[in-house]
Amino acid sequence: MKILLMLSVxxxxxxKINFTDNDTxxxxxxxxxxxxxxxxxxxTKAMQIKEKxxxxxxxxxxxVQANESVIRKTLAxxxxxxxxxxxxxxxxxxTAAQLAEFxxxxxxxxxxxxxxxxxxxxxMVPGIVSALTGIKFVNAVIxxxxxxxxxxxxxxxxxxxxxxxxxxxxxxxxxxxxxREEELRIPNMRGIMMARKKPLEVLPAVDAPLTTExxxxxxxxxxxxxxxxxxxxxxxxxxxxxxxxKVI
Amino acid sequence: MSILIYASHQNGxxxxxxxxxxxxxxxxxxxxxxxxxxxxxGLTAPEALYAYGVNKVLNVDDQRFGVFNAKAYAETxxxxxxxxxxKYILTGQNSDGLYFSSLLAGMLQAAYxxxxxxxPENTEPFTVRRKAFSNKAIASVTLKTDIKILNIAKNxxxxxxxxxxxxxxxxxxxxxxxxFEEIKSLKVEKATGKVPLSDAEIxxxxxxxxxxxxxxxxxxxxxxxxGAATACSKPVADMGWRPHTEHVGQTGKQVAxxxxxxxxxxxxxxxLAGVNSSKNILVINTDPEAPFFKAAxxxxxxxxxxxxxxxxxxxxEFKASH
Ligand SMILES: Cc1cc2nc3c(=O)[nH]c(=O)nc-3n(C[C@H](O)[C@H](O)[C@H](O)COP(=O)(O)OP(=O)(O)OC[C@H]3O[C@@H](n4cnc5c(N)ncnc54)[C@H](O)[C@@H]3O)c2cc1C
Ligand SMILES: Nc1ncnc2c1ncn2[C@@H]1O[C@H](COP(=O)(O)O)[C@@H](O)[C@H]1O
Numbered sequence: 251m252k253i254l255l256m257l258s259v260x261x262x263x264x265x266k267i268n269f270t271d272n273d274t275x276x277x278x279x280x281x282x283x284x285x286x287x288x289x290x291x292x293x294t295k296a297m298q299i300k301e302k303x304x305x306x307x308x309x310x311x312x313x314v315q316a317n318e319s320v321i322r323k324t325l326a327x328x329x330x331x332x333x334x335x336x337x338x339x340x341x342x343x344x345t346a347a348q349l350a351e352f353x354x355x356x357x358x359x360x361x362x363x364x365x366x367x368x369x370x371x372x373x374m375v376p377g378i379v380s381a382l383t384g385i386k387f388v389n390a391v392i393x394x395x396x397x398x399x400x401x402x403x404x405x406x407x408x409x410x411x412x413x414x415x416x417x418x419x420x421x422x423x424x425x426x427x428x429x430r431e432e433e434l435r436i437p438n439m440r441g442i443m444m445a446r447k448k449p450l451e452v453l454p455a456v457d458a459p460l461t462t463e464x465x466x467x468x469x470x471x472x473x474x475x476x477x478x479x480x481x482x483x484x485x486x487x488x489x490x491x492x493x494x495x496k497v498i
Numbered sequence: 499m500s501i502l503i504y505a506s507h508q509n510g511x512x513x514x515x516x517x518x519x520x521x522x523x524x525x526x527x528x529x530x531x532x533x534x535x536x537x538x539x540g541l542t543a544p545e546a547l548y549a550y551g552v553n554k555v556l557n558v559d560d561q562r563f564g565v566f567n568a569k570a571y572a573e574t575x576x577x578x579x580x581x582x583x584x585k586y587i588l589t590g591q592n593s594d595g596l597y598f599s600s601l602l603a604g605m606l607q608a609a610y611x612x613x614x615x616x617x618p619e620n621t622e623p624f625t626v627r628r629k630a631f632s633n634k635a636i637a638s639v640t641l642k643t644d645i646k647i648l649n650i651a652k653n654x655x656x657x658x659x660x661x662x663x664x665x666x667x668x669x670x671x672x673x674x675x676x677x678f679e680e681i682k683s684l685k686v687e688k689a690t691g692k693v694p695l696s697d698a699e700i701x702x703x704x705x706x707x708x709x710x711x712x713x714x715x716x717x718x719x720x721x722x723x724x725g726a727a728t729a730c731s732k733p734v735a736d737m738g739w740r741p742h743t744e745h746v747g748q749t750g751k752q753v754a755x756x757x758x759x760x761x762x763x764x765x766x767x768x769x770l771a772g773v774n775s776s777k778n779i780l781v782i783n784t785d786p787e788a789p790f791f792k793a794a795x796x797x798x799x800x801x802x803x804x805x806x807x808x809x810x811x812x813x814x815e816f817k818a819s820h
Contacts, residue, residue: 377600410688481800
């Protein structure tokens, strides 16, 4: 069995966000990049399957060279081989087209992606890859059981979940729930040493259209100061919620 | 230049997301021209959409679509685009809408943008504003393909009645049986009798400050008095105090209700990422330095175990007299 993790590399969740070039580009200065949290759940799930079935685990990332340290982290956690497609992933369609081209002549049984990247919050790439490759896709996966070629999945829906049945090959958009929080892996010393010797292949990008373009960024308007209400005067709070906020 | 919207529904009646998309589409059509066409699966009350400006409803009246199937829905939209010549497709920020829209974007090789929060700033080039970096930024983005897909963020536009003379017709897409076979729905489990978190006008949320799951009675009671949904912070879900479906934030659900009440939640940046689009935020916390107060509209510094029961009592009196 062969598993592929599609890895998105994002600013650490606590990053302060700034812009440069006249507010047309995200400013990477001083930003620490990490494995996209949704992909972290996917990576752990992939490792669990690998340990159970002896599957081979590859990682692919479309991105710049600076992200290789984050790719190495997935190797340190236990992936066997990584690929970086050398391009700036600034458009989801473009990125998906790179990944689809990469997947096309391989024979991955299971392709694990995340529900969304927490930087641009797109939630777009895995579905587009599915449409371009014809490989089935289930999104927002919060649980998955493999049984030979059969797969049972739980997908998060409004107010609950849906259980689905399908077969490999398959692409999933995973998220929290796929594994338990305490199962998440962090690299250990031995893993880090081993990762240095594992292959990280760099591939050129293929031609693909840029369907969107970011033209400007701004920060959301600042909140005005909070109105503090004395805990012994909750009538005032109710009055504000009723007459000012008009929410009750 | 028609605009095609996804009319999600509950028991055949267009839901709030569908009405918000219709409102948005109608306002957008004043800039782009063209009709507003709604496509739904098993709608029994299409006329509810005319009130929001929908000119035409295409209704797929076929048992096989009764259970959501992303590929079948995407393929139906593709065929509807072919039939109507629609140039814009609008879907809503719910699990089904996000799921099939990405497939559709791939099928049509169309520019697709999620998290859209306002009407197009420009139609030439076509530019919209969207949230990015977990609500820490707003980006203007241009869509450069002939057909464009927009996923509109929840509660970002609101409902705007604008009646149109609408008509409804049955739409019969051709979908191979295989599509319904390759991914099969076994069962759907939904919490019944509770206000669903994603559509709630008011959300009552609590965090680790509540000390333990046994103390959630007052949270549920407050939610009940307000007709609100309940939510929680991540550690609360991780410790199993509350179900994962209630976890909001960067790695949980995003919500944007009219009122978000945060009880005993510190307001970590990852939590705020999922809730700071709420129209109003009320924070109840013992610590006046809790970061959540900086993101709040209203705040009560105090012990939840005193403030919440008192608030419930006062709200009950208020409700009784209004
Ligand atoms: C990658 C990553 C992703 C994350 N994603 C999310 C996410 O999606 N959602 C999320 O919520 N968190 C997320 N977190 C965790 C986040 O950083 C915080 O740890 C978490 O939100 C804290 O939860 P809390 O506010 O309930 O608990 P605490 O931080 O422990 O806060 C408890 C609060 O309760 C107050 N309090 C105590 N007693 C009382 C009382 N009697 N009455 C009133 N107030 C009281 C305290 O003053 C304190 O402010 C993420 C973290 C990481 C690293
Ligand atoms: N540059 C990328 N390289 C590889 N995979 C990616 C990339 N961007 C996104 N993905 C995958 O697609 C998922 C959803 O990302 P997005 O559509 O960007 O929100 C991520 O969790 C990854 O699994």
